[in-house]
Amino acid sequence: MSTSSRLRFGVVGVGVIGRLHVQRLLSPDSPADLVAVADTSLEAGQAVGAEFGVDVEPSVDQLLGRDDVDAVVLAVPSGLHADAAVAALEAGKHVLLEKPLEVTVDAADRIIDAEKRSGKVLSVVSQRRFAPENQFLHHTIASGGLGRITTANIEIALWRSQEYYDSGAWRGTWALDGGGALMNQGVHLVDLALWLLGDVEEVYAHSGLLAHERIEVEDTITITARLRSGALLTFLATTTAFGDLPLRVAIMGDGGTAVTLAEKFTHFVASDGRELPAFEPADQQLGQLTDFVTAVQQGTAPLVTSAQARAAVAFIEAAYTSARTGRPVAPR
Numbered sequence: 001m002s003t004s005s006r007l008r009f010g011v012v013g014v015g016v017i018g019r020l021h022v023q024r025l026l027s028p029d030s031p032a033d034l035v036a037v038a039d040t041s042l043e044a045g046q047a048v049g050a051e052f053g054v055d056v057e058p059s060v061d062q063l064l065g066r067d068d069v070d071a072v073v074l075a076v077p078s079g080l081h082a083d084a085a086v087a088a089l090e091a092g093k094h095v096l097l098e099k100p101l102e103v104t105v106d107a108a109d110r111i112i113d114a115e116k117r118s119g120k121v122l123s124v125v126s127q128r129r130f131a132p133e134n135q136f137l138h139h140t141i142a143s144g145g146l147g148r149i150t151t152a153n154i155e156i157a158l159w160r161s162q163e164y165y166d167s168g169a170w171r172g173t174w175a176l177d178g179g180g181a182l183m184n185q186g187v188h189l190v191d192l193a194l195w196l197l198g199d200v201e202e203v204y205a206h207s208g209l210l211a212h213e214r215i216e217v218e219d220t221i222t223i224t225a226r227l228r229s230g231a232l233l234t235f236l237a238t239t240t241a242f243g244d245l246p247l248r249v250a251i252m253g254d255g256g257t258a259v260t261l262a263e264k265f266t267h268f269v270a271s272d273g274r275e276l277p278a279f280e281p282a283d284q285q286l287g288q289l290t291d292f293v294t295a296v297q298q299g300t301a302p303l304v305t306s307a308q309a310r311a312a313v314a315f316i317e318a319a320y321t322s323a324r325t326g327r328p329v330a331p332r
C-alpha cells in the first residue's frame with residue numbers, strides 16, 4: 001500500500017485512553033497515520049502534541065474541518081459520545097468511538113441515525129473481541145462445538161479506588177459515565193456475552209453502592225437474564241474487588257463446556273472431540289484498529305457494528321431499570 005492511501009486519523013479527547021490511541025496510531029505497527037489531536041482542554045491537547053510531535057487543533061471543529069483527516073478516534077466522556085460522533089459523521093469522517101456507544105439507548109440511536117445518513121463507517125471499541133481465545137470461543141459456539149448453549153456465567157470483578165472516581169468530575173455520574181461498574185467496566189463483557197450468546201429477552205438485576213462514596217452510580221450489580229435462544233445467563237460486574245479477580249467467562253452447553261480466566265482457557269471439553277489450538281499473543285487494540293481501517297478501505301462491516309454496540313447499551317439500560325424497579329425488563 002502506498003503511503004498516500006493510508007487512512008489519516010485525528011484523535012478527539014486525549015485523556016487516559018485517548019493518549020493510548022495516539023501512541024498506537026504512531027507505533028511502527030499502526031495500519032494508519034495520525035494527523036492531529038484536539039481536546040477541549042487545550043492544556044491536555046498541547047501536552048500530547050509536545051510529547052508525541054503531532055499537530056494540535058485549538059478546537060474539535062477545526063480538527064473536523066481538516067481535509068487531510070479521513071477518520072477520528074473519539075475518546076471523550078461517555079455521555080458526550082453522541083454529540084461528538086454526530087458532529088464527526090456530519091463532517092464526513094469515519095468514526096472509531098470509545099465504548100460504550102452512549103449512555104442511553106436514545107442517545108445511541110442519535111448516533112446510528114447520523115451514521116446511516118453519512119454513509120461513513122462507525123465502530124465502537126470493544127477490544128476483548130480481538131483476543132484470539134475469544135475469537136476461538138465465538139467460532140466454537142457459532143459452529144455448534146458446545147452443542148446447544150444452556151447456561152453462561154460471566155464475571156468482571158475489578159478494583160477501582162475512591163481516587164479513581166474522584167479523578168474526573170464526569171466519573172461516577174449518570175449523565176456522563178452513564179452508570180458504574182456495569183456501564184463503564186462491565187460493558188466490555190456485556191458486549192462479549194451478546195456476541196457469543198445472541199440476543200437477550202429479559203433482564204433482572206440487583207445493584208448497590210458498597211465500597212465507594214460520593215458517586216451517583218452502582219459499584220456492584222448482579223444480573224440474571226434469559227436469552228432469546230432460551231439459555232440462561234448470570235452476570236456480575238463490580239469495582240469493589242480489591243486486587244482484581246481475573247475476568248471469568250464460563251459457557252455450558254449440551255455438547256461441551258468452556259471456561260476462560262483472564263481470557264485464557266482453563267477448561268475446554270467438546271463432545272465432537274475438537275481441541276484447543278495454540279494461541280499466539282495478540283494486541284487487542286491494534287487488532288480492532290486494523291479491523292476498522294480494513295472496513296473503511298474495503299467497504300466491509302467492522303467486527304463491532306453500531307447495532308451490536310446499541311444492544312449492549314440496551315442490556316445495561318434494562319438492568320438499571322430492573323434494579324430500580326425490582327421488575328424484570330426486556331431490553332429495548
Ligand SMILES: NC(=O)c1ccc[n+]([C@@H]2O[C@H](COP(=O)([O-])OP(=O)(O)OC[C@H]3O[C@@H](n4cnc5c(N)ncnc54)[C@H](O)[C@@H]3O)[C@@H](O)[C@H]2O)c1
Nearest residue numbers: 013014015016017018039040041044075076077078098099
Ligand atoms: N476501551 C477501553 O478499555 C477504555 C478504557 C478507558 C476509557 N474508555 C472510554 O474512553 C472515554 C474517555 O475515558 P478516559 O478515561 O480517557 O477519560 P478522561 O477524562 O481521562 O479523558 C477524556 C478527555 O476528553 C476531553 N474532553 C471532554 N469533553 C470533550 C469534548 N467535548 N471534546 C473534546 N475533548 C473533550 C477531556 O478534556 C479529557 O482530556 C470514555 O468513554 C471511556 O468509557 C475506554
